[in-house]
Amino acid sequence: MGVKxxxxxxxxxxxKKHHLSDKHVQMARELGLNPDKLGKIDNHTQETWKAPLPQFIEEIYYKRFKREAPETVKPLKQIMAEQEKKKKEQKKAKEIRRKLRDENTDVSATDIID
Structure with a gap:
């Protein structure tokens, strides 16, 4: 299932807002964090007892998955490009199926008339 x-x-x-690397974004996505709520977690300049956001993400990722980082890291732009490519391929396949269906109905309609 693709991501919207x-x-x-x-x-x-x-x-961009929180200066995260692709690795940290993927870790946060796998943890199920909400991108809109990251500012609450990242407030370490005002509340010095809080860890910086990248460090916090690494800590909770290690606690949950027992590893330092994801096995493969995909940048968000690459994920979006793959989705666009897949969407175009699906549209082409659908168009081909539609053409084949229309050709089959045209042939069967002429067979019935004859």
Whole structure:
């Protein structure tokens, strides 16, 4: 199941706003964090007892998955490009199926008339 484009765009905005790397964004996505709520977690300049956001994400990722980082890291732009490519391929396949169906109904309609 693919991720919606709007959600990926929210993650791109959060990545720029909070200065996160692709690795940290993927870790946060796997943890199920909300990109809109990262500002509450990242408030370490005012509340010095809080860890910086990238460090906090690494800590909770290690607690949950027992590893330092994801096995493969995909940038958000690459995920969006793959989704666009897949969507175009699906549209082409659907158009081909539609043409074949129309050709079959045209042939069967002429057979019935004869």
């Amino acid at each position: 484009k709007a959600i990926l765009e929210k993650w791109m905005v959060a990545q």
